[in-house]
Amino acid sequence: AIMPEGALREVRSTCPYCGVGCGVLIKTEGGRITGVRGDPDHPANFGKLCTKGGALHLSAKPELLPQVRALRPELRTQRDAPRRAVRWDEALDHVAQRFAAIIAEHGPDSVGFYISGQMLTEDYYVFNKLAKGLVGTNNVDTNSRVCMSSAVAGYKVTLGADAPPCNYDDIDHASCLVLAGSNAAWSHPITFRRIEKAKARRPEMRIIVIDPRRTETAELADLHLQLLPGTDVALFHAMLHVMVWEDLVDPAYIAAHTSGYAALRERVREMSPAAAANLCGLKAEDIVTVARWFALGAPDATPQTRQPTLSMYCQGLNQSSSGTAKNAGLINLHLACGQIGKPGAGPFSLTGQPNAMGGREVGGMANLLSAHRDLANPAHRAEVAKLWGVADVPALRGKTAVELFQAAADGKVKALWIACTNPAQSLPDQALVRRALQTAELVVVQEAYTTAATVPYADVLLPATTWGEKIGTVTNSERRISRVRAATKAPGEARDDWEIAVDFARRLEALLPARLNGRLTLFPYATPEAVWNEHRESTRGRDLDITGLSWATLERDGPQQWPYPAGASVGKARLYDDGQFPTADGRARFFAEAFKPVAEPCDARYPVALTTGRLRDQWHGMSRTGSVPRLFNHAPEPCIDLHPSDLARRGLSDGELLRVASRRGDIVLPARATDTVRPGQAFIAMHWGAEYLGGRNAQGVARLGVNGLTLPVIDPYSFQPELKHSAVRVEAAHLP
Numbered sequence: 001a002i003m004p005e006g007a008l009r010e011v012r013s014t015c016p017y018c019g020v021g022c023g024v025l026i027k028t029e030g031g032r033i034t035g036v037r038g039d040p041d042h043p044a045n046f047g048k049l050c051t052k053g054g055a056l057h058l059s060a061k062p063e064l065l066p067q068v069r070a071l072r073p074e075l076r077t078q079r080d081a082p083r084r085a086v087r088w089d090e091a092l093d094h095v096a097q098r099f100a101a102i103i104a105e106h107g108p109d110s111v112g113f114y115i116s117g118q119m120l121t122e123d124y125y126v127f128n129k130l131a132k133g134l135v136g137t138n139n140v141d142t143n144s145r146v147c148m149s150s151a152v153a154g155y156k157v158t159l160g161a162d163a164p165p166c167n168y169d170d171i172d173h174a175s176c177l178v179l180a181g182s183n184a185a186w187s188h189p190i191t192f193r194r195i196e197k198a199k200a201r202r203p204e205m206r207i208i209v210i211d212p213r214r215t216e217t218a219e220l221a222d223l224h225l226q227l228l229p230g231t232d233v234a235l236f237h238a239m240l241h242v243m244v245w246e247d248l249v250d251p252a253y254i255a256a257h258t259s260g261y262a263a264l265r266e267r268v269r270e271m272s273p274a275a276a277a278n279l280c281g282l283k284a285e286d287i288v289t290v291a292r293w294f295a296l297g298a299p300d301a302t303p304q305t306r307q308p309t310l311s312m313y314c315q316g317l318n319q320s321s322s323g324t325a326k327n328a329g330l331i332n333l334h335l336a337c338g339q340i341g342k343p344g345a346g347p348f349s350l351t352g353q354p355n356a357m358g359g360r361e362v363g364g365m366a367n368l369l370s371a372h373r374d375l376a377n378p379a380h381r382a383e384v385a386k387l388w389g390v391a392d393v394p395a396l397r398g399k400t401a402v403e404l405f406q407a408a409a410d411g412k413v414k415a416l417w418i419a420c421t422n423p424a425q426s427l428p429d430q431a432l433v434r435r436a437l438q439t440a441e442l443v444v445v446q447e448a449y450t451t452a453a454t455v456p457y458a459d460v461l462l463p464a465t466t467w468g469e470k471i472g473t474v475t476n477s478e479r480r481i482s483r484v485r486a487a488t489k490a491p492g493e494a495r496d497d498w499e500i501a502v503d504f505a506r507r508l509e510a511l512l513p514a515r516l517n518g519r520l521t522l523f524p525y526a527t528p529e530a531v532w533n534e535h536r537e538s539t540r541g542r543d544l545d546i547t548g549l550s551w552a553t554l555e556r557d558g559p560q561q562w563p564y565p566a567g568a569s570v571g572k573a574r575l576y577d578d579g580q581f582p583t584a585d586g587r588a589r590f591f592a593e594a595f596k597p598v599a600e601p602c603d604a605r606y607p608v609a610l611t612t613g614r615l616r617d618q619w620h621g622m623s624r625t626g627s628v629p630r631l632f633n634h635a636p637e638p639c640i641d642l643h644p645s646d647l648a649r650r651g652l653s654d655g656e657l658l659r660v661a662s663r664r665g666d667i668v669l670p671a672r673a674t675d676t677v678r679p680g681q682a683f684i685a686m687h688w689g690a691e692y693l694g695g696r697n698a699q700g701v702a703r704l705g706v707n708g709l710t711l712p713v714i715d716p717y718s719f720q721p722e723l724k725h726s727a728v729r730v731e732a733a734h735l736p
Ligand code: SF4
Pocket: 015, 016, 017, 018, 019, 020, 021, 022, 045, 048, 049, 050, 051, 052, 053, 054, 188, 189, 190, 191
């Protein structure tokens, strides 16, 4: 409940940025958010906040509202007309009628929902049920596809379930820590501070960083493997080759708890350190060293005195056309050495977004179902249909993020509902996404912010609440569920995401009564807690069972980890400590996929390998952080990082405006000479959209950002696109 106007108070909530999931105390005065500090009692951050989290209140200033927020529903019935402000009833009636008409004419798979890891678990649950239960399509996917889906697939193909086995305390127990494809110093700053502290306390702890760039994270490493982009699988296979050759694996663990080892051992036979060194651009002796450190946990340990190794990894492994093989390649190493299920050991995927994990829990993706069930499993579909009270859940896999927009561009998906995300900036191949938004007959955008790239395409704009205004739950990287609480009133006519979806669903139910299966409504919720209770029940007997964790328990005891089954008094901190895995035979499986090069190798026309990533003080497309001037102190403007030798070879100089072109588009931005990238490589931060990189066109649509260059090729298991590598060329911009 909101306190009376004028009262000073603090509200306990969670940071809406990264997957560290820090607890925050939001200060309010007179109903306004006036400050923020770290929650000293939250186990993810113990009172600390990074620069982004510490500036949250500055992004919530009421005076910013007219500039950055969507405040009332808007509608246009003709594509080229401006939208006009309308009442909620008119907007939702219109959308329900258009959806019903399109579904009646073209079938349920002619509509699609594209949602977000920024949403709360309750929002996610309702959207998933709306698509799969009421509409009868699995075309519901999320921007977490672009973020975490390879981690999901990697865990599932090896350990049998999408469950990170570790927790943040493991940092304090690890003897060897591997950071692969993760610039945690910038992307997960509070977790990184804990790593720094552990290293300062125990300098003998070995830190290995695997990253094509020499990042701030790499500065802490005892050994930085600056591999060529996309070659991680070759490296992991070569590390296993060394472990096998030098008898560093744990044969007892392999025999008792795994299957498929012989095939993997055969696979890595040819990947010697020398062969991998050639593919990865590394020294063979460094590959041998990291293999030994990883297997034994410490340089002087033996297989009898093995010390724990923890690996933490993120988008460098995930955002790849071989993302699943990269994730599984690293998990293979943990299984081969028994480096899992004990303090300080295990494969720990760092989630990018604040609630990518919650979205996975409710099955809010085109190939998943509630509570880690699989769409491809008929028994799982029947369980979910029974839970929801519908006749069936369709079997056909829905279209994943890139596929959904491709289908819209091809005219197959005719109505797109986009909630809490900015795909015209953040998905690869922006030109394709924009074609999709132009081709679709109906584009609904449900947003808190008037994003420059996507909102101009909206036929209907539905204003949503955001951090500080809404209530629900999120789950962080270590499976810890935290409450999100409102500290101030919703601005204008903004409504909560779950509530908008329910209001729409009830209207659609009146137009599509067949899917109701005789029920009055599938959406009988008056509060987020009611949604949470249904989600909770869906987890009964599953690996993430939270039937013992009520809303009241979360209120009373604070953030809790799953699983938390009925009868438990605390969640489970570490998984697989008994060597039992959620597979048919209880064994983890080795994954023996061969190394595959990047989808778009560099060539004479496009000779530079471009990778993209985050900066320390910005978040995603800057819809929130972009309104806080002090967050630009760290990096005031976008640029392309290039090695000085690459600039010199082309007669270009530091600071000069360059045109960067791929096969899909081109952008203009200044060069930054730096040896943090290797010759032949380039880096551009993902945050700046086109407001900066070329302004808006006559229709008010922002021009291309960095994802105008990137590639929409996807991993065959996770369907995650290869945002970490595309081939580009750079030249002087020669602007008029
Ligand atoms: Fe927020 Fe992540 Fe920073 Fe914590 S580390 S304050 S969750 S952005």
